[in-house]
Amino acid sequence: MRKIAQRDDIRDLILDGVDALLARFGFRKMTMEDLAREVGIGKGTIYLHFPSKEELALAHIDRIAERLLLRLREIAAGPGSSPERLRRMLLARVLHRFDSVTHYSQNLDDLLSSVRTPLLARRRAHFEKEAAVLAEVLRDGCAQGVFCSAEIRASAQALVWCTNSLLPFSLSARELGERDELEQRVTGIVDLLLKGLLRRSPGPSKRRR
Amino acid sequence: MRKIAQRDDIRDLILDGVDALLARFGFRKMTMEDLAREVGIGKGTIYLHFPSKEELALAHIDRIAERLLLRLREIAAGPGSSPERLRRMLLARVLHRFDSVTHYSQNLDDLLSSVRTPLLARRRAHFEKEAAVLAEVLRDGCAQGVFCSAEIRASAQALVWCTNSLLPFSLSARELGERDELEQRVTGIVDLLLKGLLRRSPGPSKRRR
DNA sequence: CTTATGACCATTATCGTATTCTGGTCATAA
């Protein structure tokens, strides 16, 4: 009987194991015994921290979402103009998804289909938090007169939804293409979206033609 | 032995049958005998018009795409300003997809997974044609000075890609939500995209604040 | 007393096989 340093530590260790096995085998082929062996603890111990295999997977997904949220907050608090930060955030969201899909490869479908129903509500919650961070930056931009100030909340949600769509999880890794290519395509759309948000006539207009 | 009126007529009749059976049973459970019975011809006759079941499905998908293309051309040639027409076209694309997904319900996954590989190339071709029509309207707008004239081709492709993403076929009908709700959400994004395309400082700016 | 463990069990998944079904062909009919 080994003494576990901290309650949260072992939770994280287990989730690390989940991450490894999920990428290697997918959800269905990852057994609780595999996982216990990977982490180096007994199977029963896992059930002291998670009530079921499904909740385990959901907790793992939550952790991924939290990391993305952290990254978005970093960017939001970081340097750059409001549109620049927003642009980086949107790109980060899509690339984060890209990395997830490639990391879990075919096994992502397996995971998602196994926990699809309970996942929907959680995703909504994640998306709302992310939209909230986007909204902050939008508000920043409004305060500086860069963005027009109408419909901030709705705009943020639209941006979240759109960037979700740009790389649906359901894509298999095989159909993704190169990361660079994706980045380029997404950048085009994101720029278009941002331009749409910008305030009309931003300063002394130099009319051409 | 019944005399078929016209070669194209029977082709269309068969595809009508495909449409009906696909919606009812999906691709795998739709048998060639079912289809022959539905259309009221012998099984062998189908093979006089289509080389295989797979090609049959692809032809059916082609026909759907052609109808959408027709609709887009209608809108493009119809009344309204360039941005208005563009907006209608983008919305039409998404709603067209919505209708497909709801029409074939669960059975769409079945169809798509059964012909996924050969479908990819065809979809690319369809998308290019659709992008070409969008590009026409964009060019119209440029000629009138509504849109900025850079990157028309790329913009059209971006719009196609983005509206594709807004409603991936892989969504099951169950997750779609209401058509009205979709229309509303998509309208928001489409408007954002269009605003991004508009030319800056379009006339005497009335600066607020 | 709290925390960790793995043998244990009911349920689920997997596999092998016997059987049915179905895409595609073609000799025959109209």
Next chain:
DNA sequence: TTATGACCAGAATACGATAATGGTCATAAG
């Protein structure tokens, strides 16, 4: 020349027997 359905090889399915797995809990360790 055009249409048809009996026919066949190979694919899908149904099913029962067997193996694997999620979750529990009495026991052990600290």
